[in-house]
Amino acid sequence: xxxxxxxxxxxxxxxxxxxxxxxxxxxxxxxxxxxxxxxxxxxxxxxxxxxxxxxxxxxxxxxxxxxxxxxxxxxxxxxxxxxxxxxxxxxxxxxxxxxxxxxxxxxxxxxxxxxxxxxxxxxxxxxxxxxx
Amino acid sequence: xxxxxxxxxxxxxxxxxxxxxxxxxxxxxxxxxxxxxxxxxxxxxxxxxxxxxxxxxxxxxxxxxxxxxxxxxxxxxxxxxxxxxxxxxxxxxxxxxxxxxxxxxxxxxxxxxxxxxxxxxxxxxxxxxxxxxxxxxxxxxxxxxxxxxxxxxxxxxxxxxxxxxxxxxxxxxxxxxxxxxxxxxxxxxxxxxxxxxxxxxxxxxxxxxxxxxxxxxxxxxxxxxxxxxxxxxxxxxxxxxxxxxxxxxxxxxxxxxxxxxxxxxxxxxxxxxxxxxxxxxxxxxxxxxxxxxxxxxxxxxxxxxxxxxxxxxxxxxxxxxxxxxxxxxxxxxxxxxxxxxxxxxxxxxxxxxxxxxxxxxxxxxxxxxxxxxxxxxxxxxxxxxxxxxxxxxxxxxxxxxxxxxxxxxxxxxxxxxxxxxxxxxx
Numbered sequence: 001x002x003x004x005x006x007x008x009x010x011x012x013x014x015x016x017x018x019x020x021x022x023x024x025x026x027x028x029x030x031x032x033x034x035x036x037x038x039x040x041x042x043x044x045x046x047x048x049x050x051x052x053x054x055x056x057x058x059x060x061x062x063x064x065x066x067x068x069x070x071x072x073x074x075x076x077x078x079x080x081x082x083x084x085x086x087x088x089x090x091x092x093x094x095x096x097x098x099x100x101x102x103x104x105x106x107x108x109x110x111x112x113x114x115x116x117x118x119x120x121x122x123x124x125x126x127x128x129x130x131x132x
Numbered sequence: 133x134x135x136x137x138x139x140x141x142x143x144x145x146x147x148x149x150x151x152x153x154x155x156x157x158x159x160x161x162x163x164x165x166x167x168x169x170x171x172x173x174x175x176x177x178x179x180x181x182x183x184x185x186x187x188x189x190x191x192x193x194x195x196x197x198x199x200x201x202x203x204x205x206x207x208x209x210x211x212x213x214x215x216x217x218x219x220x221x222x223x224x225x226x227x228x229x230x231x232x233x234x235x236x237x238x239x240x241x242x243x244x245x246x247x248x249x250x251x252x253x254x255x256x257x258x259x260x261x262x263x264x265x266x267x268x269x270x271x272x273x274x275x276x277x278x279x280x281x282x283x284x285x286x287x288x289x290x291x292x293x294x295x296x297x298x299x300x301x302x303x304x305x306x307x308x309x310x311x312x313x314x315x316x317x318x319x320x321x322x323x324x325x326x327x328x329x330x331x332x333x334x335x336x337x338x339x340x341x342x343x344x345x346x347x348x349x350x351x352x353x354x355x356x357x358x359x360x361x362x363x364x365x366x367x368x369x370x371x372x373x374x375x376x377x378x379x380x381x382x383x384x385x386x387x388x389x390x391x392x393x394x395x396x397x398x399x400x401x402x403x404x405x406x407x408x409x410x411x412x413x414x415x416x417x418x419x420x421x422x423x424x425x426x427x428x429x430x431x432x433x434x435x436x437x438x439x440x441x442x443x444x445x446x447x448x449x450x451x452x453x454x455x456x457x458x459x460x461x462x463x464x465x466x467x468x469x470x471x472x473x474x475x476x477x478x479x480x481x482x483x484x485x486x487x488x489x490x491x492x493x494x495x496x497x498x499x500x501x502x503x504x505x506x507x508x509x510x511x512x513x514x515x516x517x518x519x520x521x522x523x524x525x526x527x528x529x530x531x532x533x534x535x536x537x538x539x540x541x542x543x544x545x546x547x548x549x550x551x552x553x554x555x556x557x558x
Contacts, residue, residue, distance in 0.1 A: 001307040003307075086307075087307075087309075088307045088308065088309035089259060089306050089307045089308050089309065090308075090309050090313070090317065091309075092307075093259075094317075111305055111306045111307055
């Protein structure tokens, strides 16, 4: 199964770090990310610019509303996402717990909706999966 | 014959339903399919046991037939099974229409390994909200139907059914594993299981909600599940190495629940009013259960790893073990609460610690401890009640009455209000 690890942390604490401290954390995060790559678990890793760089758009009654900033003000902000492939939730949770970010932020583990599985189930229903 | 058949079916349902479901879920990876297949197998048993006699191993017979029913069901709907090995395992064995009639069912219906530990850990996985884990545990491993569980928790049937649907959906969509957690996760996951069992117990015990005849059943179910957990862990042959600390806490929780439950008849008076520990008629305590609870606690402490459930059970044992309330060893109880605070520092434990210190002969010290936390507990009835009781013991009557008044102000439950009013008059 595919899972997204959404990495949340308080941007302010990150911004308050010295350059050395920041480099230290980045090295740890890279080591963790590499360990997932070597284990053949990691599909994709993306880091995000801070929420100050975000713009939110909504369309209501045909009218586009564009606002600066993230969609909601929260204590911790989304800072990046990792797409991983695991055999079950506990495995994904274990990778998340190993992340250096787990020590100062929060990681939301979300299963990815498997469109292929859904499509396959639909087509097997038509064909009759178990008939010879 | 008819009666014997119905009795046999009821017996196997009561004793083996959880085990059959656990096996089926492990095999097909789907709670709903397992439950449907078991229903079908029970219907088949009604017909075939009457004709061919009750099988030697009814549970194994039902498991075998339910597996075939599950395959039938998958064939009919054409749905892909969660576990791709399912059709291969049973496909091409026989004509599905004839299955439960054949002698081979009797021959094949051999013992299945007990998978209930996997089911407990899945139902109580921390990824599920507690109310969903509780619902799933009671309806699969416990002996309650959805309607009975709804009645026990005083929620509409549709609400309880919804909790079960959501729990099963999350298990499937989020890919919760069906397994005994590996050693590095075991302590955390066991804690989650014990929490669910204790929540079931306290829901049955607490008087904060309305009335229901199902509520005492929750206490009994929680104790039954506690015994099952203890048995499964002790008898597990799958090589799980449960630490002594974990075993000790399973026993600790079991002992705690047995000891509290043993006082159930003395706790509520003829008019439904609550009776405090010191005024309970000790003749109404279940002596045999207290003896058992103490023996379980002793077995726990023998393992040499203290834990919060064992400490709470030890406190209960000190209350239960004396002939009269005056003989209670409050100094030891205060010490146990002090140790408990090291595991979980909560307002309620602080409150109990303060009361125990006061009862141990240091009322001033107890009152000071109590009042040190009063900021957090202003809206908590038991805080004002405890303070009132302490002031009264110290002879500060008018202050005590004011504290009783505060307790009344923040207590909504009718029985608890009656209890406070009773204390004011006493």
